[in-house]
Amino acid sequence: MEPITAVNEKFFIVIRGKSRKGFCRGCIGRVEAETQRGELMGLLYSSSSAGSPKSGGIVRREDTYPLSRHQAQLLLFVTSTSKRLELLCNPQLFSAICELTQDDLVVVKHKKGHLPGLVKNLMQIGRKENKDDLHMLGFEVEFVDSDHNLSSKKPAPLPLFSAAEIVQVVPSYSVPLGLCWKDGKYGSLNRKAVTRINSMPNIGSRLRQAAENHTEQSVIQNQRLSTSHAPLEVGSMVEVVSNSGITVYGVIRWLGILGGKAAEWAGIELDYEVNGCSDGTYGSQRYFTCKGSRALFVPITKCSPDSRFVCLSTEGQTLKPTETPPVPPFDDSEEDAPPVPESEALSLLVGRMKGIQGHINSCYLDATLFSLFSSSVTLDRICQIPADTEQPISCTLRTIVNRLRRQGFVPAESVMNFRKQLGCDTFRTEEKDPEEFITVLFQKVLCMEPLLRLRSKRESSQGAYTFQIFLEKEQMGSMPTVQQLLEASCLSGDLKFETIPSCLIVQMPRFGNKYKMFPHIIPSTELDVTDLLYNSPRECFICGRLAEFECLQCLPDHKMQPGRIKQYCTTCNTQVHTHPLRQDHSPSALPVAADVAVETPVPRHTMQLFAVLCIQTSHYVSFVKYSSDPHAWLFFDSMADRCGDDQSGYNIPEIRACPELGDFLCQSEEDLARSNPSKAPELVHRLLCDSYMCLYHSAATEVSKPNN
Numbered sequence: 001m002e003p004i005t006a007v008n009e010k011f012f013i014v015i016r017g018k019s020r021k022g023f024c025r026g027c028i029g030r031v032e033a034e035t036q037r038g039e040l041m042g043l044l045y046s047s048s049s050a051g052s053p054k055s056g057g058i059v060r061r062e063d064t065y066p067l068s069r070h071q072a073q074l075l076l077f078v079t080s081t082s083k084r085l086e087l088l089c090n091p092q093l094f095s096a097i098c099e100l101t102q103d104d105l106v107v108v109k110h111k112k113g114h115l116p117g118l119v120k121n122l123m124q125i126g127r128k129e130n131k132d133d134l135h136m137l138g139f140e141v142e143f144v145d146s147d148h149n150l151s152s153k154k155p156a157p158l159p160l161f162s163a164a165e166i167v168q169v170v171p172s173y174s175v176p177l178g179l180c181w182k183d184g185k186y187g188s189l190n191r192k193a194v195t196r197i198n199s200m201p202n203i204g205s206r207l208r209q210a211a212e213n214h215t216e217q218s219v220i221q222n223q224r225l226s227t228s229h230a231p232l233e234v235g236s237m238v239e240v241v242s243n244s245g246i247t248v249y250g251v252i253r254w255l256g257i258l259g260g261k262a263a264e265w266a267g268i269e270l271d272y273e274v275n276g277c278s279d280g281t282y283g284s285q286r287y288f289t290c291k292g293s294r295a296l297f298v299p300i301t302k303c304s305p306d307s308r309f310v311c312l313s314t315e316g317q318t319l320k321p322t323e324t325p326p327v328p329p330f331d332d333s334e335e336d337a338p339p340v341p342e343s344e345a346l347s348l349l350v351g352r353m354k355g356i357q358g359h360i361n362s363c364y365l366d367a368t369l370f371s372l373f374s375s376s377v378t379l380d381r382i383c384q385i386p387a388d389t390e391q392p393i394s395c396t397l398r399t400i401v402n403r404l405r406r407q408g409f410v411p412a413e414s415v416m417n418f419r420k421q422l423g424c425d426t427f428r429t430e431e432k433d434p435e436e437f438i439t440v441l442f443q444k445v446l447c448m449e450p451l452l453r454l455r456s457k458r459e460s461s462q463g464a465y466t467f468q469i470f471l472e473k474e475q476m477g478s479m480p481t482v483q484q485l486l487e488a489s490c491l492s493g494d495l496k497f498e499t500i501p502s503c504l505i506v507q508m509p510r511f512g513n514k515y516k517m518f519p520h521i522i523p524s525t526e527l528d529v530t531d532l533l534y535n536s537p538r539e540c541f542i543c544g545r546l547a548e549f550e551c552l553q554c555l556p557d558h559k560m561q562p563g564r565i566k567q568y569c570t571t572c573n574t575q576v577h578t579h580p581l582r583q584d585h586s587p588s589a590l591p592v593a594a595d596v597a598v599e600t601p602v603p604r605h606t607m608q609l610f611a612v613l614c615i616q617t618s619h620y621v622s623f624v625k626y627s628s629d630p631h632a633w634l635f636f637d638s639m640a641d642r643c644g645d646d647q648s649g650y651n652i653p654e655i656r657a658c659p660e661l662g663d664f665l666c667q668s669e670e671d672l673a674r675s676n677p678s679k680a681p682e683l684v685h686r687l688l689c690d691s692y693m694c695l696y697h698s699a700a701t702e703v704s705k706p707n708n
Contacts, residue, residue: 497534
């Protein structure tokens with residue numbers, strides 16, 4: 001038996017790793033002993049058994065995150081293990097919940113929506129029948145109505161909420177001046193296995209002092225915000241005080257004049273659902289798209305910069321460095337995390353301080369890594385590196401990917417360590433293009449062979465990691481699709497793919513933010529590469545029989561689907577080129593295998609779009625598809641906002657759900673060609689205008705992801 005060392009009372013939550021001897025992700029345990037190999041032997045607590053421990057188990061220390069007893073009791077009352085981890089990954093909110101005092105104002109999830117209320121008691125749930133039992137902790141909350149009155153009319157049991165049901169915490173000294181709360185009177189509660197305890201922190205003189213200090217700071221803050229903050233614009237993080245005195249937070253998604261209104265209004269996407277709000281519509285008009293009950297429209301004069309991210313300094317004092325919000329520690333293991341399951345993608349990834357945190361011109365790298373690794377398994381299969389040959393930089397990348405997939409957030413420090421290992425000082429500080437980083441990533445870090453093998457008619461073969469579109473502008477319409485661009489570029493350059501790529505990264509005909517050939521480009525959700533494969537059978541564009549010729553001059557022909565590649569059988573080739581306008585064309589013969597029958601059906605080879613990188617004024621962002629659902633799109637910006645100044649602040653990354661992109665791309669090819677990009681929703685318009693790279697994976701090689 002291996003020697004073990006006894007420890008004092010310590011609690012933990014399992015944050016990663018597969019289920020092993022009783023423990024799985026999100027489980028809460030108490031350390032009983034620790035082995036010399038760094039494994040924890042402990043009791044497993046179950047919320048279903050009112051805090052009574054199950055049989056003991058063993059878990060690796062690096063798979064756990066330490067908890068105080070109070071934190072463990074609060075999390076134990078959260079029945080969903082995924083909700084526990086989600087709360088743990090929001091350290092600012094969780095810390096505030098752990099420090100709640102009596103009469104603190106909170107906003108809780110309720111069947112009627114998100115409602116404000118006052119914390120009245122900390123409640124023990126469960127009976128302690130033996131020394132190993134652990135009481136769960138919940139909060140009794142009394143609701144507040146719109147007239148600032150407590151909603152309880154008579155003594156009655158107050159509703160009980162878990163820590164995961166609290167979405168906002170407002171300390172009692174932050175309640176607006178002049179807002180008075182009535183004292184509630186309570187009768188004795190006779191609830192089975194629920195006990196009120198006197199463990200709410202003392203809020204006597206310390207609270208009064210805090211209130212005085214806060215009141216003074218609030219006056220100073222309001223004066224400064226009203227005179228010195230930058231003009232609010234789309235993308236600004238703001239707060240709005242409701243009629244009930246509750247402050248709601250969100251991001252401006254639209255600015256303009258509403259129908260029937262004279263002044264400028266703002267459309268705000270709130271952090272959480274609120275009764276009476278919409279999904280981005282006002283009246284019968286849609287102004288932007290978001291989740292239901294999260295769109296609030298108010299006069300712009302009612303908005304103020306989000307005070308949670310405003311860094312103030314007093315007169316005569318220098319601005320102190322702004323510390324990045326703490327995140328749970330992450331110790332990587334040998335086991336790689338799979339892409340985020342579809343069922344967990346929105347809860348794990350969507351929000352602020354989500355994704356990869358940007359720092360010093362890192363947006364090109366952040367957007368590329370998020371696009372390649374957050375939801376696709378394509379590169380997982382083709383970049384397997386034997387453990388005995390893995391370099392330190394590969395280990396660093398592996399940690400970034402695993403942290404993104406497990407916690408939904410990667411701090412800037414982790415990415416900076418990776419940038420330092422890329423071998424060139426310019427990667428640390430300067431702006432780069434994604435294709436330069438991709439080449440270094442695949443060659444040096446992943447030690448991969450080129451993703452593409454291209455062959456020309458001259459029989460020369462060359463490798464590449466990305467495919468750059470080259471063509472004459474006159475060959476396309478004003479808003480081409482990626483399918484049309486790829487076919488025209490291959491035909492113009494006389495290029496074919498030797499095999500179907502497992503991953504195809506297509507660069508649009510533009511150069512950074514300085515030049516773009518087309519004002520708008522439509523990313524094809526599916527690429528048909530059948531006619532772009534070397535020595536592969538192709539079907540006649542006219543009759544569907546085996547093709548023997550292709551013609552570059554027919555590409556822009558307005559009478560035959562302009563922009564689509566044209567190949568013909570011998571009969572159709574003769575008929576098409578007897579037309580007076582095509583008699584000067586020079587169709588070229590296609591290689592046809594002798595054993596392929598003329599009537600043989602040609603199988604189609606397609607690839608699926610899984611990410612798009614965009615650039616706007618030297619800043620890269622990305623759109624990523626996280627499941628097979630056509631509406632399952634995310635928008636990621638590693639530098640969506642900033643807290644503090646350039647010297648002492650930090651960037652705030654943000655991920656937003658973008659189902660409206662699916663609505664747009666699901667249209668028929670004809671409807672897409674007739675669409676007006678200027679009238680498209682904000683993010684859809686950004687995609688059409690700013691597309692820089694479109695990433696596709698082969699449907700035949702893409703491994704299915706877990707759904708839960």
